[in-house]
């Protein structure tokens with residue numbers, strides 16, 4: 441049985457101070473919640489302080505990206521080992537904003553996945569189609585390609601421990617979420633691919649979570665779908681009360 445997994449992607453929001461205040465508030469609001477993995481992903485500068493603020497709580501911390509080299513002349517990048525040392529247990533890899541704005545490709549996403557696993561971080565691998573691709577009937581083919589290439593060379597044991605986030609690009613930050621049926625179809629497809637490529641055990645244990653305009657009002661119906669194991673929440677995660685409501689919806693849907 442997969443425990444629900446709710447992660448807040450803070451994107452380029454919250455200073456160190458704001459991140460610490462947020463985590464302290466969140467930990468008091470969700471302290472009684474059991475049976476849900478609760479994760480927040482602050483910016484790189486706030487990672488360490490947020491991890492310290494979350495210490496000995498039921499909240500874990502994720503980076504938003506990591507480079508594949510351990511160190512070197514890569515101005516502006518942060519390595520997986522550095523993200524881990526800062527206190528993160530997870531790292532988001534291949535978010536569509538990274539792919540469209542910062543040149544991430546399936547190949548570099550795959551390199552980041554390997555680097556994360558090598559640094560003892562759990563990758564949260566994001567995949568998802570654009571509106572044009574959906575309208576053109578290419579959704580499942582796009583997901584296949586991003587998943588296959590993103591997981592190239594990854595062992596079944598590692599896949600079992602990982603999180604795959606289905607994030608339709610047209611639903612991110614638009615207020616227009618995928619319907620529960622659309623999301624379930626994509627998730628069931630992704631799990632089927634995991635099963636054929638990595639075996640039934642890895643497919644059953646890997647978390648496949650949904651992202652794209654998740655908010656308190658739609659969380660329960662999305663999380664109630666059999667193959668939706670949680671949510672990657674952007675905008676709505678910036679508000680403690682709203683994020684906590686989504687966490688509670690996950691517990692009820694479990």
Ligand code: PGA
Nearest residue numbers: 612613652653673674675
């Ligand atoms: P959103 O973002 O919830 O603001 O749509 C989701 C994401 O980018 O992970």
